[in-house]
Amino acid sequence: MAGFFGLFNYEKEGPGVEKNAPKKKRFIEFFEIYFKNFWKLCISSIWYWLLTLLGVTSGFAAAGMTNITRNMAVDTHSFGTSDFFSTIKKNWKQALPAGIINIIIIAFLAYDIYFFYYQFMATGQTFHLVFLAVCITVLLIFFIVRYYLWFILTTFKLKLKQIYINSLKLSLLGIKNNLLIFVFMLLLYGLCYLIGFIGMPITNFLFILVVFFVVPPVRFLIIQFNVFNVIKKYMIDPYYLEHPNDDIELRRRLGVYVDDTPTYTEEDLL
DSSP: OTTTTTTSOTTSOOOOOOTTOOOOOHHHHHHHHHHHTHHHHHHHHHHHHHHHTTSTTHHHHHHHHHHHHHHHHTTOOOOTHHHHHHHHHHHHHHHHHHHHHHHHHHHHHHHHHHHHHHHHHHHOOHHHHHHHHHHHHHHHHHHHHHHHHHHHHHHSOOOHHHHHHHHHHHHHHOHHHHHHHHHHHHHHHHHHHHHHHHOOHHHHHHHHHIIIIIHHHHHHHHHHHHHHHHHIIIIIHHHHHHOTTTTHHHHHHTTSOSSSSOSSOGGGOO
16 A cells, blocks of 8 residues: 555655644644645746636646645645646546546536426426426435545545545535535635625735635645545554554554554445
């Protein structure tokens, strides 16, 4: 298992986690990590937007940003731009189709929502409302699936079909974490809306800066901060049940286990 499913590179330096170090509150830890890596994240955001706006390469952008924020979320060193593009190079065969598939699914569901909404408004028929509710529900679930998809794609060696299946399963298992992501996303987008709503020249300029340099890395960092514990419980820990002697010192140092005994059973395997 090279470098912990590819999650940690032995050649990179990181601060690690002291065994008896006091645990910081996650909220405080999040902002410490963000501001410590502020400039790296801002530069990575530029690459993210350039690739996202091209449309077909949006999967590259998501994979690159996921790798950077994932490493930061577990307090492992990230080189920023070099990690961004090395992740794309390693995962482009899956990231490219995944990005295109995501665009197609979102576009299809968005069109269905638009269609059934106006059909219901025009006819008032109940079945149009039912289909509208179904499409909205599926779209929301798919957005949650994407929280886990990019982490799994850039961390584990799985087929694309398995990545989507595992992402769906984890999205259903991690309801608490999904709600936390949802709340923090609301706060983030609410702040953006408030800045843009003021409508002054200085706030419009600030809005552009926030959207381009703050929103993408903060959004991805929020996601990685919350999905890691779910993926750790249902994918990483079960691996160590079957391979108890792999990377013992590494996982102690990184806090993968509190002790050497996994807290989950084989029944937790996906």
